[in-house]
Amino acid sequence: MPYVYRCRRCRASSPPGPRLEAEEYRQRHRDVEHGGLVPDGEAIERVAGSTPDPDGRYVSSRAIVALLVVLAVASLLSRVLGR
Ligand SMILES: [Zn+2]
Structure with a gap:
């Protein structure tokens, strides 16, 4: 800062x-x-x-990574269950 x-x-x-x-x-x-x-x-x-604090960003990188993991799991499940 x-x-x-x-x-x-x-x-x-x-x-x-x-x-x-x-x-x-x-x-x-x-x-x-x-x-x-x-x-x-x-x-x-x-x-x-x-930002007053580097962790005070609008979107945290941890939330982005969590979202990507959820999307990857959903994609994998749809491929496995879709057959
Ligand atoms: Zn002066």
Whole structure:
């Protein structure tokens, strides 16, 4: 789940990365650009469109595999019983 650090005062943002990396960008930006002060309107934001958790996908891969197994069994049964 990628995060970006944004400083609205400078109209600057960090590249997307892990939250810890965004926090490091924030600290470095505060120190270098603002003399260690906290600029107004800065934020660490989750990148739009990313899921908060990789398991929070719309369809789980486990459900897809289970569906494929059910279809394979049904196909096999129809072949065996269809004769
Ligand atoms: Zn700034």
